[in-house]
Amino acid sequence: MDFSRYNQAEQAQINAMIEHKQMKDFLRLYSNLVQRCFDDCANDFTTKSITGKEEACINKCADKFLKHSERVGARFAELSQQMAPQ
Amino acid sequence: MDFSRYNQAEQAQINAMIEHKQMKDFLRLYSNLVQRCFDDCANDFTTKSITGKEEACINKCADKFLKHSERVGARFAELSQQMAPQ
Amino acid sequence: MDFSRYNQAEQAQINAMIEHKQMKDFLRLYSNLVQRCFDDCANDFTTKSITGKEEACINKCADKFLKHSERVGARFAELSQQMAPQ
Amino acid sequence: MSFFGGNGMQSQQAINPQNIAMAEQELEMVTDLFNRIVDSCYTKCISKEYAQNDLTQGESVCIDRCVAKFFDVNTKVGEKMQQMGQQNMPK
């Protein structure tokens, strides 16, 4: 995204908006991760604490989800840059 | 949630915000219920009015959904309270 | 929706709100369409450009999705009108 | 944007923020209902084979009935909840 066409006062306000949005996006990523890993890993409701097997699954799921998001972010940034001049 | 660290003026504003949010949450619960029960119960598109069988299904689905939400709410409140002092 | 009970100043503000919302709804429709047609049509990840077969599928999916939304919109408007006097 | 550039007629009338908030909520509910119907009826009625660009006769009829049924369910559930008058949210 290129906001250089706006004046400095506007850019300052836009930057504050972006910062606020990044916080919200981070929280959204976090709660998406929790729900997805819960849905994929928690399947035994004979106990109310998570089992060792479930915990191992959740750990791997959380790692994969974060690495996945990071990789999508990298590709997304590259492709956005390529499209910018068009 | 404990907002006692804020001053009274702030708490008044926060309470107004909570009230507004409860209204929105109630509407969200309602439309979630409608969509879920429709998806689970309406499967016969040879008619345009709901059949007796579909209506019975929707009634049970709506009751279960509300009781489910209520039970989740009760457990949620208990667990939130337990975690608060940490 | 009938906002004739409000005064003209209020109606002007409500109309601005409706216009803003229509823009947002259009963007939401668009990104929903993209995701749905991608999910339904893109299944070959041995290439990074979309194949001829995928493109044909996406074209049909996009057309159907728009015609579907249009038809739902028409029925929705009729039924809303019928219910208004109640 | 509606805060700027009022005309003469508007400046003579007071805007009640509660009326605006009510209109906003009504708009929100109608849009949400529409979006949910689009989603549910697409899943119920549209074949994922995408054999042609037009809706088939069967798909069209299915959509009409699906929208009508969704309205029906929405009304019935609304009546039911009004009867109960109960609330199920975390405080």
Next chain:
Amino acid sequence: MSFFGGNGMQSQQAINPQNIAMAEQELEMVTDLFNRIVDSCYTKCISKEYAQNDLTQGESVCIDRCVAKFFDVNTKVGEKMQQMGQQNMPK
């Protein structure tokens, strides 16, 4: 709506907009967590046959455990992410 009609007590105290924003975010997170638990545990625990209006004994027990487990997972993932202290968003 909270901008209008303050009482005497309120007018003597300053409202810090950052405190309000923090409270709003906290409220948002708690509501979001609640809604996700309702969704996930409904899918995990409630039979789609809808044979009666009440929750069965099995469904009730499942809900209790499901909510407890979701809290558990939420805490564990939170601890894990704090350890990593990393951020994965597009700039």
Next chain:
Amino acid sequence: MSFFGGNGMQSQQAINPQNIAMAEQELEMVTDLFNRIVDSCYTKCISKEYAQNDLTQGESVCIDRCVAKFFDVNTKVGEKMQQMGQQNMPK
């Protein structure tokens, strides 16, 4: 929060609310696109067996292609809709 505490430089320039609204909408669209790609490509590419903590070679390659394809579809659908220039929303 941007309403409070402006500095000297800012106070000399006028803020056009329409520019801010446009920037907000652009930001919204980019974030929404990113989130949808994360969701769709996770479903398409990541094995639910969770056998290890790292992405496999196959998963990594799949993600790269999936993101590229999603961009492609996004562009193609955009062009198609511009051609049609039609609108399908309830009034």
